[in-house]
Amino acid sequence: MNDELVERIESNPKYKELVSKRNGLGIKLGIFVLVMFYAFILIIAFDKELLAAKIGDNMTTIAFPIALAILILSFLTTLIYVRKANSEFEDLTNDIKKDVKDLL
Numbered sequence: 001m002n003d004e005l006v007e008r009i010e011s012n013p014k015y016k017e018l019v020s021k022r023n024g025l026g027i028k029l030g031i032f033v034l035v036m037f038y039a040f041i042l043i044i045a046f047d048k049e050l051l052a053a054k055i056g057d058n059m060t061t062i063a064f065p066i067a068l069a070i071l072i073l074s075f076l077t078t079l080i081y082v083r084k085a086n087s088e089f090e091d092l093t094n095d096i097k098k099d100v101k102d103l104l
Contacts, residue, residue, distance in 0.1 A: 008100050018092040025084060029077045036070050 009015055043051055044063075051063035 012096050014092050014096050033074050
């Protein structure tokens, strides 16, 4: 890419909005997932008895549904990001392309 085109894109207010929104959402969702995973690992490390508690008369412990919930929530956070990227972020990207194309 030539430097002038890069400069036009970076100076576009919609580009700054896109970067801000995309980074903000990515950081929030990433922190959410990391906190879930690390909390689970810390509970395993420091309070094994809590996760070893059996559910009812079954052999299943409470750790299995918690781990499953973490996996499902991780999938849902990915789905949230993809939906946002395919709608709002894509619209902003197309607006930026149109603005830059009009300037050329």
